[in-house]
Amino acid sequence: MKKRKTKNENENSISIFTNLPPFSPSIPENSETLKPSSMVVIIHPNTCYRGCCTSDAIPLQLPSSSYSLLSPIAKGSESTVFEATLDGRRVAAKKPVLSTSDDLDKFHRELQLLCSLDHRGLARLVAAHARPPNYLFFFEFYESRNLSEKLHLEEWTPSIQQSLVISLELANALKYLHKLGIVHRDVKPANILLDRNLHPHLADFGLSMYKKDLKHISVENWKSAGKPTGGFHKKNMVGTLIYMAPEILRKDIHTEKSDVYSFAISINELLTGVVPYTDLRAEAQAHTVLEMSYTEQQLTAAITSQGLRPVLVQPEAGVPPSLVSLVQKCWAPNPSERPSFDTIVEELETIMKDVVKTENMETYDALPSFNSLDHYQNGIKDIPRFEENLNWMSQGEQLAKNISNIENSNLRLWSTSQCEPLHYQPTLSCGSFATCGRRETMEDTHFLLPQMCNEKDVHAFGIFDGHRGAAAAEFSAHALPGFLQDLGYTSSPSEALTEAFIRTDIAFRNELVLHSNSKRILHKDWHPGCTAVATLVLRDKLYVANAGDCRTILCRSGHPVPLSKDHVASCPDERARVIKQGMDVRWQMDTWRVGQAALQVTRSIGDDDLKPAVTAEPEITETSLSPDDEFLVMASDGLWDVLSNENVISIIKDTVKEPGMCSKRLATEAAERGSKDNITVIVVFLRPVSTAERIY
Numbered sequence: 040m041k042k043r044k045t046k047n048e049n050e051n052s053i054s055i056f057t058n059l060p061p062f063s064p065s066i067p068e069n070s071e072t073l074k075p076s077s078m079v080v081i082i083h084p085n086t087c088y089r090g091c092c093t094s095d096a097i098p099l100q101l102p103s104s105s106y107s108l109l110s111p112i113a114k115g116s117e118s119t120v121f122e123a124t125l126d127g128r129r130v131a132a133k134k135p136v137l138s139t140s141d142d143l144d145k146f147h148r149e150l151q152l153l154c155s156l157d158h159r160g161l162a163r164l165v166a167a168h169a170r171p172p173n174y175l176f177f178f179e180f181y182e183s184r185n186l187s188e189k190l191h192l193e194e195w196t197p198s199i200q201q202s203l204v205i206s207l208e209l210a211n212a213l214k215y216l217h218k219l220g221i222v223h224r225d226v227k228p229a230n231i232l233l234d235r236n237l238h239p240h241l242a243d244f245g246l247s248m249y250k251k252d253l254k255h256i257s258v259e260n261w262k263s264a265g266k267p268t269g270g271f272h273k274k275n276m277v278g279t280l281i282y283m284a285p286e287i288l289r290k291d292i293h294t295e296k297s298d299v300y301s302f303a304i305s306i307n308e309l310l311t312g313v314v315p316y317t318d319l320r321a322e323a324q325a326h327t328v329l330e331m332s333y334t335e336q337q338l339t340a341a342i343t344s345q346g347l348r349p350v351l352v353q354p355e356a357g358v359p360p361s362l363v364s365l366v367q368k369c370w371a372p373n374p375s376e377r378p379s380f381d382t383i384v385e386e387l388e389t390i391m392k393d394v395v396k397t398e399n400m401e402t403y404d405a406l407p408s409f410n411s412l413d414h415y416q417n418g419i420k421d422i423p424r425f426e427e428n429l430n431w432m433s434q435g436e437q438l439a440k441n442i443s444n445i446e447n448s449n450l451r452l453w454s455t456s457q458c459e460p461l462h463y464q465p466t467l468s469c470g471s472f473a474t475c476g477r478r479e480t481m482e483d484t485h486f487l488l489p490q491m492c493n494e495k496d497v498h499a500f501g502i503f504d505g506h507r508g509a510a511a512a513e514f515s516a517h518a519l520p521g522f523l524q525d526l527g528y529t530s531s532p533s534e535a536l537t538e539a540f541i542r543t544d545i546a547f548r549n550e551l552v553l554h555s556n557s558k559r560i561l562h563k564d565w566h567p568g569c570t571a572v573a574t575l576v577l578r579d580k581l582y583v584a585n586a587g588d589c590r591t592i593l594c595r596s597g598h599p600v601p602l603s604k605d606h607v608a609s610c611p612d613e614r615a616r617v618i619k620q621g622m623d624v625r626w627q628m629d630t631w632r633v634g635q636a637a638l639q640v641t642r643s644i645g646d647d648d649l650k651p652a653v654t655a656e657p658e659i660t661e662t663s664l665s666p667d668d669e670f671l672v673m674a675s676d677g678l679w680d681v682l683s684n685e686n687v688i689s690i691i692k693d694t695v696k697e698p699g700m701c702s703k704r705l706a707t708e709a710a711e712r713g714s715k716d717n718i719t720v721i722v723v724f725l726r727p728v729s730t731a732e733r734i735y
């Protein structure tokens with residue numbers, strides 16, 4: 040592979056120059072084998088391997104020693120984006136999947152286009168590697184993730200000023216693209232990257248085209264041009280569909296006015312914080328489309344023929360009416376009625392001036408210009424916080440201490456000492472691994488109590504996966520073992536588990552009420568929750584209690600045995616139960632979701648806006664252990680989203696038999712396979728593992 044000389048895109052090839060090209064010389068990776076003594080050997084860095092892409096400023100072939108790919112940040116249908124370093128600098132490396140020669144042509148087209156762009160509102164290409172066998176784009180790294188994640192994962196609530204800055208800078212970037220004759224064709228929050236100061240940078244030029252080439256591109260070509268629909272990934276398809284202009288949905292020609300439409304949908308999402316078409320407070324019209332079983336076709340029909348749009352931002356809460364009507368103009372059904380970005384920029388600047396004046400903030404004249412608003416933006420307050428100095432972990436801990444005040448010293452947990460002689464006694468060893476993964480915040484917690492209350496035959500483990508904040512998970516990881524222990528002196532194992540879940544839920548919601556009354560919680564609409572799974576091993580009996588979508592499996596004779604059921608609204612039994620208890624369950628975007636909060640899980644601790652339908656009562660399984668039982672795996676849904684039960688068993692089979700290492704290996708594998716969530720894994724071996732097995 041290394042030294043054959045045929046010109047094939049899949050092989051290494053090096054050009055030799057005696058004169059230095061304008062870019063600083065770098066010695067190619069395999070220079071030792073090729074370097075003649077009197078010649079400087081150098082890759083022509085500013086031209087791609089084919090010679091079709093050139094840039095004065097951007098190196099297009101790199102020595103492999105100059106960069107290294109660190110962890111993956113995102114995996115799309117067409118590429119994987121990595122955090123990477125390039126000459127010591129933090130960058131984002133986009134590695135496209137290139138399987139056909141068409142893909143290669145597309146890579147070169149995208150590279151040519153990127154080389155011609157230079158605008159602060161666009162994701163900046165800093166280098167590329169366009170030499171077989173490696174094809175990579177290197178972009179400046181934007182630290183605050185994309186606007187979609189910022190709004191919906193982090194639940195960021197921007198101020199009106201922040202929204203205006205983002206809208207205006209984005210409009211300027213699109214104005215620039217359109218001036219160059221380029222239509223972006225994929226404007227959506229997931230493609231708007233935010234830097235540290237929350238300035239937007241439009242990214243993902245995978246679908247961008249010169250207007251002159253667009254004449255005959257219909258949606259069919261758009262789909263086959265790869266991208267979300269290529270693999271017909273339902274989630275991605277709908278995710279993109281909702282930003283697509285009616286003319287595109289009708290398979291007409293894409294123009295720059297289609298970008299204006301997508302801009303309007305995105306800006307409205309920024310201003311409302313609501314994913315288009317998912318808000319249950321929508322007016323009647325939207326309801327008909329959002330009924331349980333609406334399909335892609337129905338949504339398409341409603342957008343194109345009935346003029347359905349997302350719920351428009353309301354001119355309350357400081358949103359100027361002129362901004363509301365600008366959004367409306369930009370999503371007009373008729374493309375020719377939509378303003379151009381020249382007009383949009385002008386209008387946004389006027390709105391910005393008015394807002395600055397009325398808010399009596401720094402005066403407009405003091406600002407350098409609206410194209411460089413760092414100064415202005417720095418004056419904007421931090422992200423509003425929901426709570427102040429509340430440590431939910433210590434709240435839970437305190438509670439657990441209070442419970443165990445009772446003097447129980449001469450009682451035994453679940454009377455373990457009185458059991459009749461055993462058929463089988465498992466030998467336990469446990470380990471865990473927890474990672475934030477691609478999320479910015481960690482909302483999973485867990486506990487390991489290999490010898491609960493110093494009882495050598497009592498083992499308890501638990502995982503909590505928080506949502507709408509980490510509060511419930513942090514609280515429960517301490518409170519639940521406290522309750523469980525207390526109940527262990529009086530109740531049967533299953534009763535104790537059920538009761539511990541219920542008491543934890545009540546205690547957490549009480550704390551929440553207490554703190555809202557004392558004004559330590561600043562946001563009245565804050566309803567944090569968590570799913571929970573807890574396992575109790577008492578000699579040869581194994582009890583698993585589950586509420587939500589964490590999961591526990593047992594490996595028995597080499598095969599997975601599920602010990603818990605996922606409580607999600609897509610499960611018909613659970614859906615029926617929730618509906619019966621008076622809570623709305625609707626199909627929203629990609630799946631069934633509960634209530635206004637659009638929660639996917641149907642059982643949890645916390646979530647007091649959804650009680651009692653979203654119950655904290657767990658389902659319990661009881662299993663008798665035998666020598667066939669090898670190990671247990673408990674994990675949050677971040678693992679199960681991307682790995683099947685069988686996958687998990689086979690990964691453990693070829694991992695060193697050390698529970699901590701197995702847990703880490705599983706979490707790492709899940710992250711590599713694109714899990715977007717926090718991942719927590721607990722592995723418990725149930726048999727002694729021989730030294731040899733531990734090593735191999």
Ligand SMILES: Nc1ncnc2c1ncn2[C@@H]1O[C@H](COP(=O)(O)OP(=O)(O)OP(=O)(O)O)[C@@H](O)[C@H]1O
Nearest residue numbers: 113115116117118120131178179180181185229243
């Ligand atoms: N320069 C960057 N800095 C930080 N994160 C980035 C950067 N570029 C991309 N990302 C992350 O990777 C994600 C995917 O990037 P991009 O849209 O370019 O890839 P894609 O494969 O075309 O994705 P899609 O599946 O949406 O088409 C972005 O939404 C963002 O979260």
Ligand SMILES: [Mn+2]
Nearest residue numbers: 115229230243
């Ligand atoms: Mn993208």
Ligand SMILES: [Mn+2]
Nearest residue numbers: 115225243245
């Ligand atoms: Mn993309």
